[in-house]
Amino acid sequence: MIRFFSIFVALLVAMFSFRISKWGHDWVTEPFTALLANASAFLIKLWDKGVVSHGVEIWNAAGDFGVGIAPGCDGIEAVIILIAAIVAFPSPWKHKLVGIGLGFVAIQTLNLVRIISLFYLGQWNQMMFDWFHLYLWQALIMLDALGVWLVWLRYLPRSGRPQAGPPHSGTPSGQDHPSMAAV
Numbered sequence: 001m002i003r004f005f006s007i008f009v010a011l012l013v014a015m016f017s018f019r020i021s022k023w024g025h026d027w028v029t030e031p032f033t034a035l036l037a038n039a040s041a042f043l044i045k046l047w048d049k050g051v052v053s054h055g056v057e058i059w060n061a062a063g064d065f066g067v068g069i070a071p072g073c074d075g076i077e078a079v080i081i082l083i084a085a086i087v088a089f090p091s092p093w094k095h096k097l098v099g100i101g102l103g104f105v106a107i108q109t110l111n112l113v114r115i116i117s118l119f120y121l122g123q124w125n126q127m128m129f130d131w132f133h134l135y136l137w138q139a140l141i142m143l144d145a146l147g148v149w150l151v152w153l154r155y156l157p158r159s160g161r162p163q164a165g166p167p168h169s170g171t172p173s174g175q176d177h178p179s180m181a182a183v
Contacts, residue, residue, distance in 0.1 A: 007088035015080045025071070030056070033074045036108070040069075040115040051119075058119055065123045067115065073133075075111035078145040079104055085149045091156050099152035103145065110144045 018024045033056045041053035050061030059066035082103045086096050114137045122129040 004088045004090075008084050011084035011087055012080065015084065016077075019071075019076060019080065029071050029074065029076065032076065033069045033071070036074055036111070036115065037069050040112055040119070043112060044116055044119065058115070060119075060123060067119050067122060069115060073115075075107050075141055078107050078141045081142070082107065082145040082149055085145075086152060089153070095152075095156055099148070103148040103152065106148050107141065107144050111141060114141065 019029065037053045037056050037058055041051050041058050044051045044058070052059050052061065056070075057066050057068045083100055086099045086103070089096075118129060118133055118137065121132055
């Protein structure tokens with residue numbers, strides 16, 4: 001447990017330090033966030049043609065409401081936490097890579113839903129937008145990361161772990177010897 005916690009914290013510090021660095025912002029966060037805005041706008045345009053995106057912003061056609069995807073609203077923090085948890089947990093690397101890949105997709109898919117819902121909530125009711133943005137969606141994205149990690153743990157191979165106990169011996173209590181108590 002100490003090994004897991006130490007690696008987890010070290011990875012969090014390293015990845016968050018990179019995230020807030022100028023290089024990380026300019027070469028990872030900003031391009032990824034713009035890609036996220038474009039993907040959100042593309043999905044919105046499937047049923048609402050009156051949407052435009054530019055950089056990290058999405059606007060309605062009238063130009064009276066838009067959302068800007070800021071650092072912290074791009075799901076990268078949840079992905080960083082998930083990566084740190086998966087890498088810190090002792091398991092084969094092929095399973096870690098699958099967990100990271102599927103987790104990234106799960107978190108970013110939910111984040112697209114988040115961005116699109118906030119785009120429409122903001123046009124409908126600013127108070128609801130603020131509440132959903134600041135409280136509900138932040139928690140749901142982090143819970144998504146936790147849920148992905150727990151599902152990933154569930155599907156790890158069980159090799160090296162003790163299996164079920166010995167088969168029943170045929171005694172009425174299922175014990176090997178009548179004098180042994182089941183624990």
